[in-house]
Amino acid sequence: MPAIWTTRLHLGMLALVVGCGEKPSSTAPSAVSSVPAVVASPPLATASAPAAPPTVAVSPTPSVVATATPSAVPSAPLPAVQVSNIGLHIGGGPNDAVTKEPVLKSVEPHFEAFRACFASADDPKKGGDFGVDLLIEAAGGVAKVTHPRTIIGGDAFRSCVVGVFEKIAFQKPKGGRTMASYSLHFTPR
Numbered sequence: 001m002p003a004i005w006t007t008r009l010h011l012g013m014l015a016l017v018v019g020c021g022e023k024p025s026s027t028a029p030s031a032v033s034s035v036p037a038v039v040a041s042p043p044l045a046t047a048s049a050p051a052a053p054p055t056v057a058v059s060p061t062p063s064v065v066a067t068a069t070p071s072a073v074p075s076a077p078l079p080a081v082q083v084s085n086i087g088l089h090i091g092g093g094p095n096d097a098v099t100k101e102p103v104l105k106s107v108e109p110h111f112e113a114f115r116a117c118f119a120s121a122d123d124p125k126k127g128g129d130f131g132v133d134l135l136i137e138a139a140g141g142v143a144k145v146t147h148p149r150t151i152i153g154g155d156a157f158r159s160c161v162v163g164v165f166e167k168i169a170f171q172k173p174k175g176g177r178t179m180a181s182y183s184l185h186f187t188p189r
Contacts, residue, residue, distance in 0.1 A: 076116075076119070078112065078115045078116055078119075079115060079116075079118045079119045079124060079188075080188060080189040081115055081118045081124070081127065081186050081187065081188050081189060082115075082186075082187045082189060083111045083114045083115050083118075083184055083185070083186055083187075084111075084184065084185050084187070085104060085107065085108070085182075085183070085184060085185075086129060086183050086184065086185040087131070087181070087182070087183035088100050088103055088104060088180060088181070088182050088183070089180065089181040090103075090175070090178060090179075090180050091178070091179035091180065091181070092175075092179070094175075098174060099173075099174045099175055101174070102140070102170065102171035102172060102173055102174060103134070103136070103170065103171075103173070103178075103180050103182065105171060106168055106169070106170040106171050107165075107168060107182065110164055110167075110168055113164045114130075114161060114164055114184060114186075116160075117157055117160035117161045117164065118152075118157065118186055120154050120156035120157045120160055121152050121153065121154045121157040121186075122152070122153030122154040122157070123152075123153060124188060125188055126152070126153075126188070127152070127185065127186045127187045127188050128150060128151040128152040128185070128186060129150060129151070129152075129183055129184065129185050129186075130148070130149070130150040130152060130161050130183065130184045130185075130186065131147075131148070131149045131150070131181065131182065131183040131184075132145050132146070132147060132148050132149075132161075132162065132165055132181075132182055133145070133146045133147045133179065133180070133181050133182075134165065134170070134178075134179070134180045134181075134182055135177075135178075135179050136170045136173050136177070136178045136179075136180065137177055138172070138173065138176040138177045139172060140169070140170045140171050140172035140173065141169055141170060142166065142167070142168070142169060142170070143165070143166075143168065143170050145162055145165045145166050148161070148162050152186060161184075165182075
């Protein structure tokens, strides 16, 4: 194969490798990546000597750490409602701030998804509380959600809120396996 064709082939392959070596965006869903950066030296293009393959230097890029992402929020405008935590009781205690912190930090990023659920409430002018019991294993992760309770009407609303709780990846509880009673308040604005 003539040297010019070899050079073009190497440059084409290099363009493909460099194009695929882009860093992942910071908004990408949880992923782990270590895409190497590629740097090539210019190939020799002489008619009498064969083309040298490109020199490739590899330098690792920082990995993207997998994290729990908030529940997906529909693209429709969110209802005019404020969601707030009004109660958290840890079964068997202690009920101090240190013990409650992993549960609170796990639920709070999902308040927008809870707001989206309010769109399916029977009466959007009437707020109220919504409580559930959460059994969180010692390692954390998805909790078993039981005993949903609310005065806010609408089966779709109730199912939506329970569905959001069922998708939350809870942080590891401070005291091992934990039963928590958690309550939200929905305040129409």
